[in-house]
Amino acid sequence: MSVVTEVSPDGQKLTISIKGRFDFGRHQEFRESYEKLNMKPESIVVDLKEATYLDSSALGMLLLLRDHAGGDESDIRVVNSSSDVKKILAISNFDKLFDIS
Amino acid sequence: MQSSPEPLTILIAEDSAADRLLLSTIVRRQGHQVLTAANGAEAVEVYSQQRPHLVLMDAMMPVMDGFEAAQKIKQLAGDQLVPIIFLTSLTESEGLARCLEAGGDDFLAKPYNQVILAAKIKAMDRLRRLQATVVEQRDQIARHHDYLLNEQRVAKAVFDKIAHSGCLSAPNIRYLQSPYALFNGDLLLAAFNPAGDMHILLGDFTGHGLPAAVGAMPLAEVFYGMTAKGYGLAQILREMNAKLKRILPVDMFCCATLLSMSFQRCTVEVWNGGMPDGYLHDSLSGVRTPLPARHLPLGVLTPQLFDDRTEVHPLSVGDRVFLLSDGVIETSDRDDQPFGVERLQQVFSANREPDRLFEDIQQALRDFRGEARDDFSMVEVRLVAPTQLNPPPPVYSDSGQSSPLDWSVSFEFRAQTLKRFNPMPYLLQLLLEVHGLRAQSGALYNVLSELYSNALEHGVLGLDSSLKRDATGFARYYQERNARLDELGDGHVRVHLHVTPQGDGGRLVIEVEDSGKGFDVAKVLARPLDRDRLSGRGVSLVRQLCHQASWSDDGRNARVEFFWEALS
Amino acid sequence: MSEIHLDLDVLSTLKEVMEDGYPELLDTFLKDSEARLRVLHEARDAEMLSATAHSFKGSSSNMGAIRLAELCGELEQRAKQPSLRGIESLVNEIDSEFAHVRTLCREEREGFHC
Numbered sequence: 026m027s028v029v030t031e032v033s034p035d036g037q038k039l040t041i042s043i044k045g046r047f048d049f050g051r052h053q054e055f056r057e058s059y060e061k062l063n064m065k066p067e068s069i070v071v072d073l074k075e076a077t078y079l080d081s082s083a084l085g086m087l088l089l090l091r092d093h094a095g096g097d098e099s100d101i102r103v104v105n106s107s108s109d110v111k112k113i114l115a116i117s118n119f120d121k122l123f124d125i126s
Numbered sequence: 127m128q129s130s131p132e133p134l135t136i137l138i139a140e141d142s143a144a145d146r147l148l149l150s151t152i153v154r155r156q157g158h159q160v161l162t163a164a165n166g167a168e169a170v171e172v173y174s175q176q177r178p179h180l181v182l183m184d185a186m187m188p189v190m191d192g193f194e195a196a197q198k199i200k201q202l203a204g205d206q207l208v209p210i211i212f213l214t215s216l217t218e219s220e221g222l223a224r225c226l227e228a229g230g231d232d233f234l235a236k237p238y239n240q241v242i243l244a245a246k247i248k249a250m251d252r253l254r255r256l257q258a259t260v261v262e263q264r265d266q267i268a269r270h271h272d273y274l275l276n277e278q279r280v281a282k283a284v285f286d287k288i289a290h291s292g293c294l295s296a297p298n299i300r301y302l303q304s305p306y307a308l309f310n311g312d313l314l315l316a317a318f319n320p321a322g323d324m325h326i327l328l329g330d331f332t333g334h335g336l337p338a339a340v341g342a343m344p345l346a347e348v349f350y351g352m353t354a355k356g357y358g359l360a361q362i363l364r365e366m367n368a369k370l371k372r373i374l375p376v377d378m379f380c381c382a383t384l385l386s387m388s389f390q391r392c393t394v395e396v397w398n399g400g401m402p403d404g405y406l407h408d409s410l411s412g413v414r415t416p417l418p419a420r421h422l423p424l425g426v427l428t429p430q431l432f433d434d435r436t437e438v439h440p441l442s443v444g445d446r447v448f449l450l451s452d453g454v455i456e457t458s459d460r461d462d463q464p465f466g467v468e469r470l471q472q473v474f475s476a477n478r479e480p481d482r483l484f485e486d487i488q489q490a491l492r493d494f495r496g497e498a499r500d501d502f503s504m505v506e507v508r509l510v511a512p513t514q515l516n517p518p519p520p521v522y523s524d525s526g527q528s529s530p531l532d533w534s535v536s537f538e539f540r541a542q543t544l545k546r547f548n549p550m551p552y553l554l555q556l557l558l559e560v561h562g563l564r565a566q567s568g569a570l571y572n573v574l575s576e577l578y579s580n581a582l583e584h585g586v587l588g589l590d591s592s593l594k595r596d597a598t599g600f601a602r603y604y605q606e607r608n609a610r611l612d613e614l615g616d617g618h619v620r621v622h623l624h625v626t627p628q629g630d631g632g633r634l635v636i637e638v639e640d641s642g643k644g645f646d647v648a649k650v651l652a653r654p655l656d657r658d659r660l661s662g663r664g665v666s667l668v669r670q671l672c673h674q675a676s677w678s679d680d681g682r683n684a685r686v687e688f689f690w691e692a693l694s
Numbered sequence: 695m696s697e698i699h700l701d702l703d704v705l706s707t708l709k710e711v712m713e714d715g716y717p718e719l720l721d722t723f724l725k726d727s728e729a730r731l732r733v734l735h736e737a738r739d740a741e742m743l744s745a746t747a748h749s750f751k752g753s754s755s756n757m758g759a760i761r762l763a764e765l766c767g768e769l770e771q772r773a774k775q776p777s778l779r780g781i782e783s784l785v786n787e788i789d790s791e792f793a794h795v796r797t798l799c800r801e802e803r804e805g806f807h808c
Contacts (some may be wrong), residue, residue, distance in 0.1 A: 082333070097431070116418075118420065
């Protein structure tokens with residue numbers, strides 16, 4: 026499974042970890058990882074430590090996640106980005122929408 | 127017990143008459159139709175005429191043996207599977223191997239066993255039907271693929287009409303679009319505005335094919351429509367973003383770089399949302415200044431949060447702005463390594479002839495042995511003297527019977543309006559109702575814009591034009607402009623328009639006044655008409671483009687006149 | 695070497711399969727076999743000998759003529775040897791075995807009721 030989810034014990038924080046290529050092939054898995062939850066978590070963390078590659082469809086998926094989590098009211102952090110991934114996120118200025126580290 | 131399968135037509139090729147008779151009877155009793163042949167040649171003939179479903183073939187036959195006949199029949203069958211069961215009392219494995227090599231699918235030993243024969247026929251028929259299904263599905267897929275290709279062709283044809291209704295063929299533009307798929311997500315648009323400024327958009331939609339095409343068309347309509355009306359980049363950007371946000375699904379967006387190049391003012395205005403760095407090439411020093419993305423792509427933010435702030439850079443004649451899509455950077459070699467920005471910088475440094483930049487980049491990509499995984503587009507725009515360009519005259523759709531010839535109107539734009547609204551397109555539309563003025567729409571737009579921006583920036587905002595001395599000064603000037611505009615509490619700009627008949631033609635008087643501190647008119651007018659100076663250019667421009675230009679009320683009131691003769 | 699000249703079980707299966715066609719099958723077998731025997735006697739070429747023996751073996755086994763089939767099989771192998779010495783006696787043996795089989799087939803034919 027290249028998309029792994031973990032919910033904190035109090036159900037308030039959802040962590041989604043991506044392994045390998047974060048591209049169009051992950052679309053279904055990624056959506057299911059947050060859509061299937063019963064509760065809406067307060068905050069979401071997308072962990073890219075083991076993500077090797079990110080393309081524009083991944084950016085689209087992040088937007089879908091943000092929309093689902095409340096749009097401008099959402100709290101989403103993208104963590105453990107490699108320098109390549111950080112560069113892609115920087116060019117697209119996604120640091121204006123997500124907390125990126 | 128399963129229901130009996132549909133009866134097959136089975137060819138029995140056997141030279142021994144008794145064996146042939148026996149086998150035919152057995153097979154007929156199992157519910158099938160039987161064809162017979164006494165030798166290999168006859169077997170091939172019967173097969174090609176009747177096309178039975180299955181063949182029982184004796185290995186040793188005169189005239190043509192079973193092996194050769196089997197090969198010929200397999201060839202005739204082509205895509206379809208015609209199972210061939212060899213009848214043999216060959217016991218040596220060599221003989222059996224020959225059967226397989228010849229294309230045999232199974233064996234039946236003599237003496238014939240009915241039960242085994244029935245089982246083998248059933249199994250072979252299952253395979254035959256499986257193959258037939260696969261072939262049919264393959265053909266279906268091929269048909270659908272052709273259908274899809276055709277749809278894309280149509281979409282591309284419609285799109286090309288839209289994309290090329292602009293001025294990409296202008297002499298100061300060079301561009302390259304290399305399609306990877308039939309329709310790529312890259313968009314390149316260029317158009318003149320009424321002032322003779324050039325707007326250029328290089329965009330990159332998420333995805334390829336029809337999904338990308340669907341977003342590109344409304345975007346192009348907005349770009350062309352608003353540019354033709356004289357809207358500025360900020361307003362066009364806001365409209366494009368709002369439109370895409372409204373119509374596209376959440377995960378789709380358009381990275382884009384927009385330019386507005388003014389040949390009168392020798393400036394370029396830039397907005398980059400999510401595209402790779404563009405480059406501003408100073409023709410004298412050879413320095414290339416990057417133009418990085420400072421904004422999110424179009425279609426992501428709501429209109430309330432959208433940032434339409436642009437950067438303005440001064441240019442000299444011969445300077446170029448170079449834009450590229452990420453296909454260039456992402457072109458990869460056999461080890462999946464991307465070309466990258468560093469290699470591009472190397473090409474820049476090595477480039478000796480600016481006119482050959484495209485060739486240098488293409489060669490470098492070829493040498494890198496890239497197999498383009500993405501499409502790439504490049505465009506280069508040069509600042510040239512306005513006389514070198516021929517913007518097409520605007521097309522008007524009315525007949526000319528209702529031209530207003532004797533009227534006046536006054537507007538007062540106050541602080542809150544000055545912050546977010548550019549009245550130029552509306553004023554221009556109004557003036558172009560007067561047919562006699564249409565031939566001078568370029569000059570009209572330029573003068574009106576110049577007077578308005580002077581009134582706003584130097585008058586109301588109190589900005590010192592001498593800041594625009596050099597490139598850094600330029601940047602600071604525009605930063606300061608945005609800051610002061612954000613904080614503006616009061617102030618106004620008034621615009622008065624008077625149209626009166628004169629002789630067989632008419633006269634337009636434009637007055638623009640501002641609530642600012644004014645300036646030393648005599649001093650500025652005394653300066654020579656120096657076209658190369660960055661600052662103070664507005665006044666000289668205005669003086670060049672229209673008849674009587676005068677300033678009063680300590681420079682707070684500017685007045686210009688336009689005339690036209692009778693129309694033929 | 696089997697002693698079965700005509701396997702009764704095989705015959706009974708053939709009767710069941712062929713029904714009214716049973717006599718025709720027997721006749722066809724006998725006619726074919728006589729032609730093959732002629733070839734075996736006249737053949738000078740080892741390949742022809744081997745192929746004919748092979749074919750005879752097949753049809754004999756289908757009819758249940760076990761011993762005949764085995765003899766043909768032996769001839770088929772012997773004909774592939776470099777030396778054709780002693781072949782003549784094997785052919786004669788096949789001859790006499792077939793004669794026996796033929797008699798039994800004719801009896802079968804007469805005993806068959808429509």
